[in-house]
Amino acid sequence: MKLATEADAATSRRYQIAFDLVTRELGITHYPHTVWLTFVDEPPDVQLIGFGRVLRKKEQGAVNNKIIDGYLKMKINLHRSSCNCEDCQRENGSFDPLGTFCHEMVHVKQLISGELSRSPLGVKWRDHFYKPHQVPRYEDMPWEHEANRLGALLAVKVKAAIAATK
Numbered sequence: 001m002k003l004a005t006e007a008d009a010a011t012s013r014r015y016q017i018a019f020d021l022v023t024r025e026l027g028i029t030h031y032p033h034t035v036w037l038t039f040v041d042e043p044p045d046v047q048l049i050g051f052g053r054v055l056r057k058k059e060q061g062a063v064n065n066k067i068i069d070g071y072l073k074m075k076i077n078l079h080r081s082s083c084n085c086e087d088c089q090r091e092n093g094s095f096d097p098l099g100t101f102c103h104e105m106v107h108v109k110q111l112i113s114g115e116l117s118r119s120p121l122g123v124k125w126r127d128h129f130y131k132p133h134q135v136p137r138y139e140d141m142p143w144e145h146e147a148n149r150l151g152a153l154l155a156v157k158v159k160a161a162i163a164a165t166k
């Protein structure tokens, strides 16, 4: 897997460290997909979209003018608190971009491995199929439980790895 980021060099470096560690820990380094990570300043705070399709024309510039077939686009809102510096955001507890990244990467694992898939007919999670009216509430979704639990464990490791490079 590859990571494409639209950010300054220091931020890109931090998320590359996070990406390498998380994809290794989740056992997904061998997939051919690119995760395209962008930082935005408008809601929603995080969005994971665009699995397995060719980039549209207007999106191509952000990934060095390449057409990427099979990618996931992750948007993280870094400007949610009054100060958009990542350290301040972590300190005031309003938002944790690296922790969010780890959480979303667990969803990337669920999607590319086929554990989780969605269609107009419903949601498939491992050997369960939920019709639209059967889909659990957000706080009861088993894929969210896994993303919360694994994402938190990964975030601890990621932050230690980044701190070790300073």
Ligand SMILES: [Zn+2]
Pocket (backbone or CB within 6 Å): 103, 107, 144, 147
């Ligand atoms: Zn989630």
